[in-house]
Amino acid sequence: MPIPSSIPSSSEFSTSTRKMDGYGEVCLLGDGFDPSGAVRMREDEYDSRSGSDNIDGALSGDDQDANDEQQPKGKKYHRHTPHQIQELEIFFKECPHPDDKQRSELSRRLCLETKQVKFWFQNRRTQMKTQIERHENAILKQENDKLRAENSVMKDAIANPTCNTCGGPSIPGHLSFEEHHLRIENARLREKLHRLYTVTNKFLGWPVSSPFGNQGSSPSSDSCLELSVGRSGIGRSSTVSDSMGLGNGHFGAGPVMPISKPEIGVSGNDIPLDRTIYVDFALAAMNELVEMAQTDAPLWIRSRDGGSRETLNLDEYSRTFPSSAGMKHINWTTEATRDSTMVIINSLALVETLMDANRWAEMFPCLIARATTIDVITSGMCGTRNGALQLMNAELRVLSPLVPVRTLKFLRFCRQLADGLWAVVDVSIGEGSDSNTFLGCRRLPSGCVVEDMPNGFSKVTWVEHTEYDETVIHQLYRQLISSGIGFGSQRWLANLQRQCECLAILMSSTIPTEDPAGISPGGRRSMLKLSQRMVDKFCSGLCSSSLHKWDKLVVGNISEDVKVMARKSINEPGEPPGIVLSAATSVWMPVTQQRLFAFLQDDHFRSEWDILSNSRPMLEMVRISKGQDADNRVSLLRANPMKANESTMFILQETWTDISGSLVVYTPVDTASVSLMMRGGDSAYVSLLPSGFAILPNATNNDKDASMKSGMNSGHDNGCLLTVAFQILVNSLPTAKLTVESVETVNNLIFCTIRKIKTALQVS
Incomplete structure (x- = not known):
């Protein structure tokens, strides 16, 4: 030719x-x-x-x-x-x-x-x-052929009408062009609806039947990425393989929920290629999380101390998930733990909290420095979070200046596995659409599986799997971080359990309307809000994030282990005007976490270490419980004046302790602020300069070999890590400037406090 x-x-x-x-x-x-x-x-x-x-x-x-x-x-x-x-x-x-x-x-x-x-x-x-275009072309061609066939059949029916009763020729009637067009459109819509039900079946793993009965499987129903096939109005097709495991037996029967279009970033029937890759990652991560949450030994090794915490068997993980193991960074350290506990919250409430960036950060205030939602790819189905997929940023922290903040960019995907059973998974993606870089840390499929239990409780199984660059962490904390105590599942669950207990107590109807100390319910709320802001400011002074405007200072005669930062505030609500200086450091203490916390939170021993007390005894005026443990509370302390003309000094203090660590944070407040809180006034304008202590336990005795390698001998097995931090107002004048003497003053204050604590506990 x-x-x-x-x-x-x-x-x-x-x-x-x-x-x-x-x-x-x-x-x-x-x-x-x-x-x-x-x-x-x-x-x-x-x-x-x-x-x-x-x-x-x-x-x-x-x-x-x-x-x-x-x-x-x-x-x-x-x-x-x-x-x-x-x-x-x-x-x-x-x-x-x-x-x-x-x-x-x-x-x-x-x-x-x-x-x-x-x-x-x-x-x-x-x-x-x-491949994508061939697939789309094949689908369009087959749909075109089908419509042509239906059109031909309807033309024959119009030309040769028959009687439904006798089967003979009926009286010819006039069929308008509009009616003919509506019949064709109706057939097309029925086919489209049938494909949507097929998508729902594959995406949710639930048996869904079409309201029109079995119409035969179209070529599109065999596609394993019906979630993003353009013909169904949800997006373009992609190249996800059947190994994603849609409907693979992990998911039980549930109610029928049709899939809705993505609400953000979708134009017409097109989803960009990177979004189809996001869907691929999310589905693969969800399957891996569910399998890791359900599989026990030999994939997981239980801790020898008899607790519920488990560590990942990396060799078994490589055999079980070869594709994920092959993507790991060669020179980074792997940290992977699993734990489970009962929490006083139902699955729907917890899922809603996890899928909302602000509520998620409020639920884990000491773990999350900042959390934002970049984009919502799918918002869920029929008003629920089932199938919700969103792109997020987060900054995670350990309360020590020697551990840098972990900056993560990740996908968060929520899925209902069965009635009363949900899963939420996170998986890191590279920084930028055309980059494979991670900012010193990468979160492999991690998250939780939540199952409703009687009496409003839920059983939460948490999996944390991360790889990170260990060289940026101080030698003192490397063993603790690698063992999972710093960012592992145990800490997430301990914080979740404590916060849920606090919410349950605050919403309980058994709380008396009037406290014995004379504080009203409004005053209680005002005091708790102020305490929450105090703890947040304390944590920000330890681990600087992009949310808080601190300037790091380097002073020649100050130790590298002391982190000094400064911030200048002018007419900002809740901030004292002038230059605020923050200094913090972490040291090893040869005493247990429990003993050190008991000493620091006891009012009777406060005069032995607190320079604000001026060796005066402190009296607890108000106590608001935040958990079943009596040590989890917010208190208002008062120091009696030594002289007749001396004003009364008040201290607002919050303390809590659990298996993941302990916290003692306090700040001086003036008489006018105390009066405002007692009346239930707005405490957002009360200036705060918080100081305090964060205590982390030692890594378990199972890691003695790692302890020896990191320079810690076995004599440290019963010790803990103490972080001390102070914030002081250097100068309140608008033209004030920071001096070296101010930095040396707060540095001396830190080490003087540490010496006093060691002397009181009789340790070297």
């Missing part, structure tokens, strides 16, 4: 492709090349060969033209080894568009040339895009 004049010959087409757009790169045309896709590939700078083969010694376009006569007739190709392909595929999942630095790293690690890596990624992206 002669070639039409509008289509160039194969040789002409190859030459024009090599020189197109001035890229100067060789574009190899495979045997199955489709000329109609040339423009599309040109726009995306894609190669047209498969993702496994590349040209050896590929030249630029100029070099190619200069050496045409020297090129051999048969071009040599390099077929990658299975190991190289596997590594490239793993990297492609996280970053389809690597930059020059990442391509250089891959070429060095896989013994390939940089151009080979570049061509492989171009070919792989072309392959993915081609």
Whole structure:
């Protein structure tokens, strides 16, 4: 057949492709090349060969033209080894568009040339895009054929009407064009609704039947990513494999919930390619979390101290989840724990808290420095959080200046597994759409499975799986962080349990309307809000986050283990005007967490370490309980004046302790502020300068080998880590400037307090 004049010959087409757009790169045309896709590939700078083969010694376009006569007739190709392909595929999942630095790293690690890596990624992206388009074209073609067939059948029915009773010819009637069009539209909508029910079945794992009965499985119903297929009005198709495990037996029967469109960032029926990758990550992470929450030994190793905390068997994890294990950072440390407990909150309330960034941060105030929702990909179904997927940022902290804040960018996905059974999973993604970088920390599939129990309780199984750069953490805290005490599941659950107990007590109807000390319910609320703000300011002075405007100071004669920061506030509500100085450090204490906390929170011993008391005894005027433990409380302390003309000093203090650590935070308040709180007034304008102590327990005795490696001998097994922090107002004048003497004063205050505590406890 002669070639039409509008289509160039194969040789002409190859030459024009090599020189197109001035890229100067060789574009190899495979045997199955489709000329109609040339423009599309040109726009995306894609190669047209498969993702496994590349040209050896590929030249630029100029070099190619200069050496045409020297090129051999048969071009040599390099077929990658299975190991190289596997590594490239793993990297492609996280970053389809690597930059020059990442391509250089891959070429060095896989013994390939940089151009080979570049061509492989171009070919792989072309392959993915081609598969997507072929799938869409096949679906559209089959739908078009089906509509044509239905149209033909309806035309025959119009031309030859029959009687339903006798089967003979009926009296010809006039069928309007509008009625004919409505019948065709009705058939199309019925088919579309049937596909939506199929999507719901696969995405939720629930048996859903179409209201129109079995209509046969269309080609689209066999697609494993019906969640994002454009024909159903939810998005474009993608390349998620059946290994995502949709409806894999982990999920029981539940109510029918049709899928709704994503509410944010969706234009028409298009979801960008990175969003389909987000869906891929979320589904894979959810399946991994559920399996890790349900599987016991040998995947998990229970702690020897008899507690419920478990650590991950990394060898067994690599065998169970080979694809996830292959994506781990080579030089980073892995921290993975699992724990479970009963919490006085129902599953729906807890899920709503976790899916709201502000409520999540309020539930874990000492763990989360900042949390924001970047984008909501899907908001859930039928007014619930089932199927909700959102992109979030968070900054996690340990209450010590020697442990940097963990900055995470991750997907959070919520799913209802059965009636009264929910799961929420987090998985980190790279910083930026075209980057595979993580800011010193990466959260592998982590989260919780929540099951409703009688009497309003829930059983929460929490899994924390993280890898991080250990070199940025102080030697004193490395063992504690790697054991999971710092950021592990035990700490998350302990904080959750304590906060839920506090909420239950505050909402209880058995609380007397009038406290014995004379504080009203309004005064109680005002005092608790002020205490909450005090603790938040204390934590911000320990671990600076992007939310709080602290400037880090470096003073030559101050130890590197002391973190000094300053902040200048002018006419800000709740802030004293002037320069505020914050200083904090952490030290090892050869006493148990329980003994040290009992000493610091006891009013009778306060004069032995607190410089504000001036060696005067302190009296507890008001106590508000925040948990079943008597040590979890907010107190208002008063120091009696020593002289007749001396004013009374008040101290607001909050204390709590659990298995994950202890906290004692306090701040001086003036008489006017105390009067305002007692009346239930707004305490948002009360100025605070909080100080206090954070105590973390030692890592368990199971980690003695790690303890020896980190420089801690076995004599430290019963010790704890004490963090001391002070905030002072240096100068209240608008033109005030910070001096070295001020920094030295607060530094001396810290170490003087530590010496007094050691002297009182009779430890060296």
